[in-house]
Amino acid sequence: AQSVTQPDIHITVSEGASLELRCNYSYGATPYLFWYVQSPGQGLQLLLKYFSGDTLVQGIKGFEAEFKRSQSSFNLRKPSVHWSDAAEYFCAVGALFSNYQLIWGAGTKLIIKP
Amino acid sequence: KAGVTQTPRYLIKTRGQQVTLSCSPISGHRSVSWYQQTPGQGLQFLFEYFSETQRNKGNFPGRFSGRQFSNSRSEMNVSTLELGDSALYLCASSLGQGGADTQYFGPGTRLTVL
Numbered sequence: 001a002q003s004v005t006q007p008d009i010h011i012t013v014s015e016g017a018s019l020e021l022r023c024n025y026s027y028g029a030t031p032y033l034f035w036y037v038q039s040p041g042q043g044l045q046l047l048l049k050y051f052s053g054d055t056l057v058q059g060i061k062g063f064e065a066e067f068k069r070s071q072s073s074f075n076l077r078k079p080s081v082h083w084s085d086a087a088e089y090f091c092a093v094g095a096l097f098s099n100y101q102l103i104w105g106a107g108t109k110l111i112i113k114p
Numbered sequence: 115k116a117g118v119t120q121t122p123r124y125l126i127k128t129r130g131q132q133v134t135l136s137c138s139p140i141s142g143h144r145s146v147s148w149y150q151q152t153p154g155q156g157l158q159f160l161f162e163y164f165s166e167t168q169r170n171k172g173n174f175p176g177r178f179s180g181r182q183f184s185n186s187r188s189e190m191n192v193s194t195l196e197l198g199d200s201a202l203y204l205c206a207s208s209l210g211q212g213g214a215d216t217q218y219f220g221p222g223t224r225l226t227v228l
Contacts, residue, residue: 042222046216094214101159107157
């Protein structure tokens, strides 16, 4: 079955340090790729998406992600995290195999150390 | 533009009862998707409606049903509630089919089943 893997359930990073959240998917062709963020008690907000073209995608709040076809990965990065970035981050994939129903990763909870 | 709204925000029911949740999409959006979010199972896709037609359905029992009206507003119904139905129910709207387009999420309805 097709799947989306976020291998890190929790990540703790010091404020001001860089961040990389991992996302891998299993699917032969290039899917649509998304990163969403969920703050406590809130719905999900889109950070960025990749449909085609430049494999380095810029998003909101200083986030970026790079699509690597050879590794089936779409990792999220931020050069310097702020305390307000503490939240849960979800990677999602939409593709023809699922009739473009989004397949979601389990999420990575980001904890910021002061 | 107003965002996606969901009512009610919080709901407490007892086992065996039924419940109806409502979602109003962003103006002009024709697709509405519903998700169930629990700590143990993460984000699970329930169904998607596009122009009043169910386009996709997740792997949930028939107790979960939905519909979409001509103004794109959507309702989700759960009959014969079980304790395991306690969750955050999220609605998302998009211009085109979800998974191939950006989904905008509402704040969710927190359902507690006692």
